[in-house]
Amino acid sequence: MSTKEKAAWYVGALVIVLYAIVPVVYIVSMSFKSEGALAEKTFFPTTATGANYSGIFAGNGSDLFLPALRNSIITCLIATFIAVVLAMFAAYAIARLDFPGKRLVLTSALAVAVFPVITMVTPLFNLWRQVGLYDTIPGLIIPYLALTLPISIWTMSAFFRGIPWDMEQAAQVDGATSWQAFRKVIVPLAAPGVFTTAIIAFFIAWNDFVFGISLTSTSRAQPVPAALSSFTGSSYFVQPTGAISAAAVIVTIPVVVLALVFQRRIVAGLTNGAVKG
């Protein structure tokens, strides 16, 4: 590659980095603007203030934000855990065993993944109100499984298919019991795939908005994305722009950090199976 060509690719790389971070930097900068500075319509604040953050953590926004943050964390962690455990069993069976209906399991996972979420909302809204699951955390976890299970099954079965299952028998030949062989050989090989799947499933649950605003109504179960859209300003006429920005930054930081720390694995997980025909 010539130097000129190389320089062009480097400029391209710079453009990508800018593309990725500019909207994020902007929302961070909004979160540090005071109410007056918002009207300046600038990218960066002229003077930075932490008022928006103290507002959502200790001020009048905290009644809404803190429970929502707790709800989001609990709901997403439980949904991720259930999805990953169930998907792990399913993926093991798909990768390892020969059973009739294997294709059916994979196809239905795919069908559920393309299912329009809004179509689920109307009936669930009705049913949840009748059975008392409306505005509860379990009432969100169940629909979250529809979001997280399909991708977990696909991602993990792609990972598991790459595991050399014969090694466990080799270990048994060498004198290990089958449980020992499974634990010492297969578990360490499968762990990265399980972990990656958990991160991707968590991202998907964390991103949910539709279920959050339709199936919850109070701080009992409302997750952060839904709570963001019901923020109110210091008076009816003031838009809660600063508070929303600050809350948006708080929900963004943990997932962005996760994405950055595990970028290699996430990329592998997202593309695994998608292109290897």
Next chain:
Amino acid sequence: MSQQTQTRTAGDVSVSRPVRGRARGSDKARAEARLGWYLAGPAFVILVAVTGYPILQALYESLFSYRLTAPADRAFVGLKNYGVILTDSLWWSALLNTAMITVVTVAVELVIGFALAMVMHKVLGWLRPIVRTAILIPYAVITVVSAYAWQYAFGLTTGFMNAVLGLDDFDVFANKWSALAVICLSEIWKTTPFISLLLLAGLAQVPSDMTEAAKVDGATAWERLWRVTLPNMKASIMVALLFRALDAFRIFDNVYIMTNGAAGTETVSSLAYNQTISRLEIGLGSAVSVLLFVCVLAICFIAIKVFKVDLARARGEG
């Protein structure tokens, strides 16, 4: 990468194990089938229950005139709800908006996503991990946050974009086309990384000796791209295209945050939501949901028949 190498070396020391295709009906095969269903069964049952029940319920509810505010007036009306919706211009405008958003965002994302994938493919050294990391940021930011960022950037009272674009005090979100454009921008920003990662994986599968051979034969860069690179990436392009199209067709979060369907920006999903949750018109809302489901099925059907995408294969089965 390292995982693959590991796999290969490990495979070499393996002992042989009975291969698939052993006589069916033997005790062993039966036991294996039973174990398979014990393991895969719970996930399968949940998948079917959490989506099968709602679609059947929506089908049923769509046949009733039913408002939550007047539950006593609930009455069976057959297909009347569908008639009401399909003759209403609101439905057609929502469908047209959704179709437009889908076509525009997917087309733009394919082009930008491919460009990003090319850069990531070509850039080497210390810059490569930085670029690959940066591209994951939009993927990790939740859609609602990205919607707010774009809304504030174009907002009349807060945004800097009007000044940048010289729009003075033109209210972007009060005009249908400009509002749709910003909705598309936000959607594109958030989801292009997903496409470009799929395309990058596809690029990695193009045999480099083929591009080299074409180069030796005197093909221009453009010809190499159209004749060698793209045809070899067909599978990953198709997967990216179909998954993004289905996703874009279900667009909701961005619309809800930025306009909530005002200024004629209603999409099929936001129409279904507004009918059900805001207006509590369960019957009509269910009918819209069913129609949305039918549209998604149609997209899948077209993709599989016309473009001959074998999804199961493309997703790595077999």
